[in-house]
Amino acid sequence: MASSSSSIHFLLLFCLLFISTLARLSPATTTTTLDVASSLQRTQHILSFHPQSVQPFQNQPLFFNSSVFSVPLHSRGSVHKTHHTDYKSLVLSRLQRDSARVDSLNTRLLFALNGVKKSEIQAEALSTPIISGTSQGSGEYFTRVGVGSPAKQYYMVLDTGSDINWIQCEPCADCYQQSDPIFNPSGSSTYSPVSCESRQCTSLDVSVCRGGKCLYQVSYGDGSYTVGEFVTETVSLGNSGRIKGVALGCGHDNEGLFVGAAGLVGLGGGSMSLTSQMKATSFSYCLVDRDSTGSSTLDFNSGLPADAVVAPLMKSGKIDTFYYIGLTGFSVGGQPVKISPGLFDMDDSGDGGVIIDCGTAITRLQTQAYNALRDAFVKLTTDLPTASGVALFDTCYDLSSRSSVKIPTVSFHFGGGKSMDLAANNYMIPVDSSGTYCFAFAPTTSSMSIIGNVQQQGTRVSFDLANSRVGFSSHKC
Numbered sequence: 001m002a003s004s005s006s007s008i009h010f011l012l013l014f015c016l017l018f019i020s021t022l023a024r025l026s027p028a029t030t031t032t033t034l035d036v037a038s039s040l041q042r043t044q045h046i047l048s049f050h051p052q053s054v055q056p057f058q059n060q061p062l063f064f065n066s067s068v069f070s071v072p073l074h075s076r077g078s079v080h081k082t083h084h085t086d087y088k089s090l091v092l093s094r095l096q097r098d099s100a101r102v103d104s105l106n107t108r109l110l111f112a113l114n115g116v117k118k119s120e121i122q123a124e125a126l127s128t129p130i131i132s133g134t135s136q137g138s139g140e141y142f143t144r145v146g147v148g149s150p151a152k153q154y155y156m157v158l159d160t161g162s163d164i165n166w167i168q169c170e171p172c173a174d175c176y177q178q179s180d181p182i183f184n185p186s187g188s189s190t191y192s193p194v195s196c197e198s199r200q201c202t203s204l205d206v207s208v209c210r211g212g213k214c215l216y217q218v219s220y221g222d223g224s225y226t227v228g229e230f231v232t233e234t235v236s237l238g239n240s241g242r243i244k245g246v247a248l249g250c251g252h253d254n255e256g257l258f259v260g261a262a263g264l265v266g267l268g269g270g271s272m273s274l275t276s277q278m279k280a281t282s283f284s285y286c287l288v289d290r291d292s293t294g295s296s297t298l299d300f301n302s303g304l305p306a307d308a309v310v311a312p313l314m315k316s317g318k319i320d321t322f323y324y325i326g327l328t329g330f331s332v333g334g335q336p337v338k339i340s341p342g343l344f345d346m347d348d349s350g351d352g353g354v355i356i357d358c359g360t361a362i363t364r365l366q367t368q369a370y371n372a373l374r375d376a377f378v379k380l381t382t383d384l385p386t387a388s389g390v391a392l393f394d395t396c397y398d399l400s401s402r403s404s405v406k407i408p409t410v411s412f413h414f415g416g417g418k419s420m421d422l423a424a425n426n427y428m429i430p431v432d433s434s435g436t437y438c439f440a441f442a443p444t445t446s447s448m449s450i451i452g453n454v455q456q457q458g459t460r461v462s463f464d465l466a467n468s469r470v471g472f473s474s475h476k477c
Contacts, residue, residue: 146236148188163270166249167263224256308471311414318350333408393438400435
């Protein structure tokens with residue numbers, strides 16, 4: 001009897017030791033908190049927000065210090081009031097715009113990989129879109145810059161996936177509605193058309209020569225386009241910072257979804273982008289939540305913050321506009337997600353790779369990578385009530401009864417062993433005002449993946465162009 005009791009005690013002790021060992025061997029799942037109540041409140045506010053009612057952008061200071069330029073940066077919704085009356089229709093509109101942009105980015109890459117030259121694209125009369133999707137699509141963030149001498153301030157779309165800067169100009173053959181008065185070249189002493197033989201004109205993808213003047217056209221994936229005269233002008237970034245002779249389009253015929261902005265600032269890697277023309281060694285931005293009416297800054301030559309998570313920044317030999325980043329994988333809940341080694345590598349032909357883009361909203365991942373990431377997330381969220389998919393989102397949850405929830409942390413991994421944890425609202429976003437949230441990633445059949453602005457919001461993204469690095473810094477907005 002005593003022997004039997006000893007055996008039982010021994011088995012109990014063994015079980016306790018075994019369970020304790022398992023607990024030590026199985027790392028705890030890392031989580032982060034999603035503030036459901038706060039984000040739903042923002043969805044209601046952005047629908048009723050009227051920019052003119054509070055005039056939030058008047059008399060804002062612009063900063064200039066030596067070679068460091070800094071200008072305000074705003075979400076699209078805080079500059080132009082939405083016409084949507086419910087949040088879900090606003091989200092669906094955003095996703096439709098976003099899909100058009102992604103298609104256009106992939107089309108541009110396809111042209112580059114197949115060696116389609118600008119001379120093979122017929123310019124026709126430069127009055128309608130040449131090829132829907134030959135460029136990048138409408139932007140989601142606006143910056144405030146000065147154009148002309150004397151300088152007048154305008155809201156401009158910010159776009160890292162585009163090189164050509166342009167602004168709507170008088171006289172207008174067809175101009176969309178913008179928040180500021182349309183730029184009048186006759187009021188500027190530094191306005192100067194460029195010649196057809198100039199480097200600026202020959203650098204354009206689509207251009208024709210008419211009357212000795214260079215005419216340009218840029219078409220976007222959503223059907224938007226701008227047509228006009230290519231010129232040089234003075235661009236002001238701050239009260240004391242002026243850049244003379246910036247090549248930009250003076251658009252006399254402009255249509256599409258740029259409503260609210262006066263034009264576009266191209267921050268891509270090509271020779272005609274603003275960053276290239278001003279010879280910036282670096283630039284950075286912090287994107288506020290798209291439903292926020294707050295603002296942050298777009299900075300030039302400000303360097304990399306000391307606490308930045310740094311990743312390699314690469315360029316393609318086929319297309320110089322895009323910024324490729326050294327993404328190697330992910331983890332969910334602190335556990336690595338299994339994907340094929342080298343899945344995100346760009347090959348010698350320029351195919352594949354991962355670009356970072358402020359104009360694309362939802363991160364697109366190669367299907368294999370997306371499925372692995374989504375499945376890892378779903379496996380750790382079995383306690384959350386599910387909901388039907390919405391548009392391009394196939395993983396959604398009904399959080400209508402919750403004020404906050406714990407969700408597994410999603411992290412990006414970069415070359416050199418660096419990693420960055422995403423905030424909860426960078427990958428679980430509301431798609432209506434009643435509490436439906438979706439996992440904010442989507443698959444793509446393209447070989448190129450895209451890190452979009454939902455994953456970038458709330459983080460200062462710094463492009464160290466001189467040293468081919470990109471840094472991510474939390475709480476630097």
